[in-house]
Amino acid sequence: MSTLLVLREQMQQIYAKYSMYIIKALQFLFGILLFGAINANIGFMKSASSILCTLGLAAVCAFLPLLITVIAATILVIIHLYVLSVPIAAFTVLIFLMMYIFYFRFTPKNAWVVLIALLACIYKLPVIVPVAFGLLGGPVFVVPAVCGVIAYYLVHLVKLSSTALQGADAGGMISGLMTFAKQAIGNKEMWTMVLAVAISFLVVHAIRTRAVDHAWKIASAAGAVTAVIIGMAGNLALGLHISYIILIGSGVAAVLIGFVLEFLFFSVDYSRTEHIQFEDDEYYYYVKAVPKVGVAVPEKSVKHITEHQGQETVAIDLEEIQNKAEGMPKGIRKKPVQRKTAGNSREEREKSTDEILLTRSLSKELGLDKEKQK
């Protein structure tokens, strides 16, 4: 455990030192995963779904705020859908517009949560979203998380019905749009997952903020179990086909991620918990103090010992010893060093000779030698 804690501290130090590069690299990776997933699922426009476009978008978005990544992903989705069918693109624009009006106008900075939720759903790990954001975020994160789930099911539905939507005439487009809109709004699987994510999120957040021991662990497990149970209940009650493997697998992954997040952001020692009670004029206070676990990283000092330096230090030591033994004045100490440097090469010897001659001539001109004699 102590090794892990030291590792965490080292990671923190590395992050503090290279945070700018790490953030950019993570943003780039996030961009590749996101744009790659969008292009792989609904890449109807060939030029926009190329690997070059994915990498280019990811590279550009890495140097811009996360909000720009959100806007870029939205535009990419709409472009792909526009190529597939104009009414479907218009419908998607309407859905995104409603998301913006009802939530993202207030906190546009939380918009990236939508993308994380979308990615988690695309990679078949939906339960991770409520557990991770319930542990790390506030209750308002539930809205973007739910929006991410809705966006995923929209994309998924487009992917499934793309062949039916592709080659339709004007009349077929309208009827296709009506069918699509009905399917999108009345998608029971989507609403079940929305409910699972929302309730699981609130469970995680409610437990995490309680003053109970191991609150984070309990919250992670409870959140994952809640989401899995709601998913299963939806399957049984509504006759849905949500994969049990995905539900349970993502539940297990969510618990593991919860443990990792606890270790990284909330490592405390519950065995040293203290309960304190005191009062002032107006209140009684019942305080529970849980100490944080902190480990000082052992500092390694590296000494560079080279052959050359070793000789030099030995020479100086000998000289000092000799000086002390002979009782010589301090001014003559440098003599052996000069001898040593003079012995290095012919060029250096010539240089030192020049320097000595220059010093002598200068001291003669300025009359410094006379002053010394006096």
Add this chain to the structure above:
Amino acid sequence: MTRAAIYEKNRAEEDLKISSYYKKDYASLHTWITLVWVTIGYICAAGLVVFCYSDSLLEDLNFAKLFVIAAVAIGAYLVLIVIYGVCASGFYKKKHNQAKQRVKKYYRDLSRLGKMYMKEKK
């Protein structure tokens, strides 16, 4: 100095703009804007629902059914407007308070910095 520089880079522009308003003016202006946006959003949502379920809505349409539909639509709109109005008012008041506090702190930092410069000059 570092704190002031970070603030200047990240939030100063927005905060200074917000704090140039009185709290009441800022909150009411943005609440009205929110209500306009919510109306647009509601029209979109209602239009979408009508479009999707137009066949079942228009089926056996009579005055009573139309009245019920209109009542539900208006009732839902009013509920939405009230909820968003209250929430937006509270949200923007809080936002104004926070911005004002940050600006206050920033000015305090600047004045401290100014004093330090004066001392150095002397």
